[in-house]
Amino acid sequence: RKEVEQDPGPFNVPEGATVAFNCTYSNSASQSFFWYRQDCRKEPKLLMSVYSSGNEDGRFTAQLNRASQYISLLIRDSKLSDSATYLCVVPDSGGYNKLIFGAGTRLAVHP
Amino acid sequence: NAGVTQTPKFQVLKTGQSMTLQCAQDMNHNSMYWYRQDPGMGLRLIYYSASEGTTDKGEVPNGYNVSRLNKREFSLRLESAAPSQTSVYFCASSEVTFSPLHFGNGTRLTVT
Numbered sequence: 001r002k003e004v005e006q007d008p009g010p011f012n013v014p015e016g017a018t019v020a021f022n023c024t025y026s027n028s029a030s031q032s033f034f035w036y037r038q039d040c041r042k043e044p045k046l047l048m049s050v051y052s053s054g055n056e057d058g059r060f061t062a063q064l065n066r067a068s069q070y071i072s073l074l075i076r077d078s079k080l081s082d083s084a085t086y087l088c089v090v091p092d093s094g095g096y097n098k099l100i101f102g103a104g105t106r107l108a109v110h111p
Numbered sequence: 112n113a114g115v116t117q118t119p120k121f122q123v124l125k126t127g128q129s130m131t132l133q134c135a136q137d138m139n140h141n142s143m144y145w146y147r148q149d150p151g152m153g154l155r156l157i158y159y160s161a162s163e164g165t166t167d168k169g170e171v172p173n174g175y176n177v178s179r180l181n182k183r184e185f186s187l188r189l190e191s192a193a194p195s196q197t198s199v200y201f202c203a204s205s206e207v208t209f210s211p212l213h214f215g216n217g218t219r220l221t222v223t
Contacts (some may be wrong), residue, residue, distance in 0.1 A: 008151075032209050043201055043214035044154070087154070092211055097207065098144070098169060103153035 002026065004090045006102040007084050013109055017078045021105045023088030034089040035062055038104065048054055048073070078109045083094045113137050117202045117215035124192040124222045132187040134202030142205045143185035144169075145177060147198040154201065160185055160214050161208050168220065192222045 004025045008024040013019045032051050036044040043052075048055050050071055054063040061074040071090075075082055115136045124130055136143065144148060144159040146169075156169030158177040166177050175186045185204075189196060199219050203212040 034211055036212075044212075045214070046211045049211060065187050089212075098156055098159055099212065100156075101146075101154040103151065 003093060003100045004102040006086075006088050007107045008103060009107060010108050013078055013107070015078055015080060015090030015109055015111055016110075017105065018074065018076045019078060019106075020074045021086055021088075022072050023090075023102055023105075024068075025088075025090040025100040026069070027091060028066075028069060029093070030091045031047050032091060033062075033064060034099070035060075035071075035073050036087040036089060036101075038085045038087055040084075044101075047086070051055055060062055075107075078107075079109065080109050083107055083109045115202055115213050115215035116205055117173060117200075117218055119218060120216065122218060122220050124189075124220065126193060126222060128192050129188065129190050130192065130201055130220075131189075132202070133184070134186065134222075135184045136204040136213070138204060138206075138213065139181065139182070140204035140206050140213070141182070142208050142210075143179065144203045144205075145175075145187045146198075146201045146203065147171065147186070148201060148217075149198050157187065157200075192220075194222045196220065197222045 035047040037047045038044040048062045050062045059076045085104040087104045118133045141162045145156040145157040160166045160179040163182045202215040
């Protein structure tokens, strides 16, 4: 299994829809996870940190399933401005002090 | 608050030329990183520095060298550029390893 895997999408959804992305990881010892958002030709920006079972911030909810080794990102009431690529980030399993990025899931919200 | 500053924003090199990408952060972070991003590949770690005075290889270190000049600055050097190094390069910093990363705006490098 790859360190971290994401469905590349694209997910095309109408405004107001609820959409969910999953991210699977291989390091069962991982304690901290992150979701980043990246707009086209811009740098990644932190969206949410996930340290325990989950985290909620407004329309965004991140959940962690340790047994199945995946994290999910749920976006409710999608806005046009949510269109971006969402990157899942997990700690490296090789014992090195670094984070591994997934290739990202692209979301396109249309009117 | 500038955060993470990278220079230059754009660069075109010929094969075999050398250059250094500069990165500085003003958040008093201990850890700094260099990533490259290619279409369909996601972000791949080139080198990182867990703390001042240490540097370690990441996933794709070949063809690159780094210097952690001080706590603020972490530079990436291409000694002899190759077309395969055409990419977008991001510098990032974090308070400690495994804490959230803060990225610079990126450097778009083209090697012809």
